[in-house]
Amino acid sequence: MTPTAALVVASAVLGLVLGSFANVVIARVPHGASVVRPRSACPSCATPLRVVDNVPVVSWLALRGRCRTCAWRIPLRYPLVELAGATLFALVAWRIGWSSALPAYLLFAWTLLVLSVIDLDHKRIPNRLTYPLTPVLALLLVGAALLGGDPGQALRTLLGGVTAFAALLALALISPRGMGLGDVKLAAFLGLGLGFLGWDHLVLGLFAAFLLGGAVALALLAVGRRGRRDEIPFGPWLAAGSLVAVLAGEPLIAAYLQATGLG
Ligand SMILES: [Zn+2]
Known part of the structure; x- marks a missing residue:
């Protein structure tokens, strides 16, 4: 190998485990509950989960999506969030590679996954x-830029956060x-991650967010699923x-530079 x-495989496994933790954060943080205590339990019968019933994806499949004690149907979303964590971590590892910036981008992907699902559920971030x-991401990225001997990149990272905000x-x-203030604070977070890669990445990231969000909003409006006044959360599109x-x-x-003759 x-x-x-090896890095991609290891990151995918880490993504499964942290995807499982993402489910805990998504379920508890919006209600102000601790993410550490109590231990995970079935939301229906409150039986604490045994370790074998808490293995990402595998347990859900083995239990056929039902609680072992009360047969409550465990939402498909739990294994899907775990799989999304594994997929995002594998893609980030493949793109960033063996670099001091890798921990920062794994945190970046995990945070965007968690905040997207919470925003879809609760319409807030x-x-x-x-x-x-946000400060943890800033420290990791600035540290990676300075380790790479590039103070300019460190400065651009911070300016990227400020600019997007x-x-x-x-x-x-x-x-x-x-747009809500939650989206504005999320923009500071993702501006750091995009600024580290370059101003062109920052522009592309925001442009893609408006393109994706706008296209979906128009499509929902066109098929009459939503009225003009219904709120469509913007956080997932920023992510x-x-x-x-x-x-x-x-x-x-x-491709853009080539198509426009700028490159
Ligand atoms: Zn149960």
Whole structure:
């Protein structure tokens, strides 16, 4: 196995485990509950989960999606979030490789997964996650840039966070109905991750977010699933746009420059 393949496999396994933890965070943080205590239990019969029933994806399959004690149907979303964690971690490891920036981008992907699901559920992005995780991401990225001997990259990372924050704050002030302050704080977080990679990645990430979010909003409006006044959470699109920029930014930007004759 090549070193990169080993890294991708190890990251996928880590993604499964942290995907399982993501389910705990998604279920508890919006209600202000601790993510450490009590131990995981069946939401229906409150029987604590045994270790063998708490293995990501595998246990859900082995139990055929039902609680061992009361046969409560465990939502399909639990294994799907775990699989999403594994897939995102594998893709990030493949894209970033053996680099001091890898821990930062694994944290980046995990946070965006958790915040997207919470935003879809509750139409808000909890400060309890963005407030501690944004400075941690900044430290990891600035540390990676300085380890790589590139103080300019460290500065650009921080400016990326500030720029994305300011851009979405301006939009939120112009159109308060479309965007919440949670989205603005999320923008600071993802601006750090995109700024580290370059200004072109930051522009692409925000552009992709508006393109994806706008296209879906128009489609839902067209099929009459939503009225003009219904809120469509924007957080998941910000997350999706930034992940596109992190994972596929290089080829997309090169193709754009070639197509426009700028490259
Ligand atoms: Zn049960």
